[in-house]
Each structure stands twice: as C-alpha cells, then as structure tokens.
Amino acid sequence: EIIFxxxxxxxxxxxxxxxxxxxxxxxxxxxxxxxDSIMKIQRTATDIREDIEKLIALQNGNICI
Structure with missing residues (x-):
C-alpha cells in the first residue's frame, strides 16, 4: 500500500x-x-511616417524619393 x-x-x-x-x-x-505584434506596429508606423514625409515634400515641391 505504501508503494502504491x-x-x-x-x-x-x-x-x-x-x-x-x-x-x-x-x-x-x-x-x-x-x-511580434510590437515589431509589426513599429514597422508600419515607420512606413507611414515615411509616406507622410514624402507627401509633405511633394506638396512643398521638394521631391525627395
């Protein structure tokens, strides 16, 4: 019993x-x-910032692509 x-x-x-x-x-x-989610969000935010900067440059006539 003890063994059990x-x-x-x-x-x-x-x-x-x-x-x-x-x-x-x-x-x-x-x-x-x-x-993984944080990294994806950071990459997306970086891409969006770059897109915004390009749009601003285009509006100012300073094409920086």
Missing amino acids: EHDTLQQTIIELKDKRNDHYRLIEQVNEWER
Whole structure:
C-alpha cells in the first residue's frame, strides 16, 4: 500500500510539473506574440511616417524619393 501511495504521489507530481510546463509555454507564446505584434506596429508606423514625409515634400515641391 505504501508503494502504491508513493507511485500515485509521484505520478501526481509529474502531472503537476507537466501542467506547469504547459502554462509556461502558453505564457511564452503570448510573450512572443506580443513582441511580434510590437515589431509589426513599429514597422508600419515607420512606413507611414515615411509616406507622410514624402507627401509633405511633394506638396512643398521638394521631391525627395
């Protein structure tokens, strides 16, 4: 009976570790998604700023392409 309880407890510990690892993986996926999203937003903002600068230059007659 003691061996059975030990095995059961050991299995429970393994399952808890697996669940914890799953949680860490999910958190890491969210972190990666956040980093990727920020990079995409920054690239888009840079592109838009450049487009605005080109439009301003065109309106001022200073074509800088």
